[in-house]
Amino acid sequence: MKLASWNVNSLRVRLPQLLDWLARERPDLVCLQETKLEDHRFPLAELAAAGYTAAYSGQKTYNGVAIAARTPLAEVSAAMPGFPDPQRRVLCGTWNEQRIVCVYAPNGQAVGSEKYEYKLRWFAALRDWLQSELARHPRLAVLGDFNVAPEDRDVHDPKAWEGEVHVSEPERAAFRALLALGLSDAFRLFAQPEKTFSWWDYRMMAFRRNAGLRIDQILLSAALAKRCTACTIDKAPRKLERPSDHAPVIAEFG
């Protein structure tokens, strides 16, 4: 079994790349973020032709999440209970005897800003929601763009980023609060090359300089973590013409 997550930064623009990538990597399920598409524009037919069904929750211009999988999801929900939010950032479903949660965490813009406060409130709600999901679904995977680099080794230049949004201590504490529920960052279950990132700024040739952050993660409950055999970040799509600024994260299971 192969699960993946990819912030495509516009599914309209990236659909050809996604279809190529699905054909090459053949994941059983992929969580997508920043689809930026209203639901009536979701490319269901193109994905069906590629062998995937999908659940999706989108909006115009911003945000938007989707889960494409080889077999349909059940018990799909696009809301966090107790946290009404017009921003389409979460989507979950039961699939193959597992609970799958796709997340696109708020960016936060700048420490101390209104959007930063929203980001921290959003993470608190996510923690509470995942706690209740875990109680009902021991086999839980949370895949997405968390917009937090959990540790300094997830940052190309920790000194330059110190205290900035994505690495600030309250954000990292919010991320650790998810791990404290009993979830593992799948990437860190294995030895990894140093300076492996999942996002690189479009500007300043950041990708060529590997000036990135690891802000896309796959979190696994204990029951899934013990079955996980690998977690990698696929840099190949970031090298294409007109790429997303994020690379896909892939987890494989025995």
Add this chain to the structure above:
DNA sequence: ATGGCTACGATCCGTAGA
């Protein structure tokens, strides 16, 4: 030196992303 890319929806620049 606060820039620099990209996507989007509005125009022919502003907002947002990270």
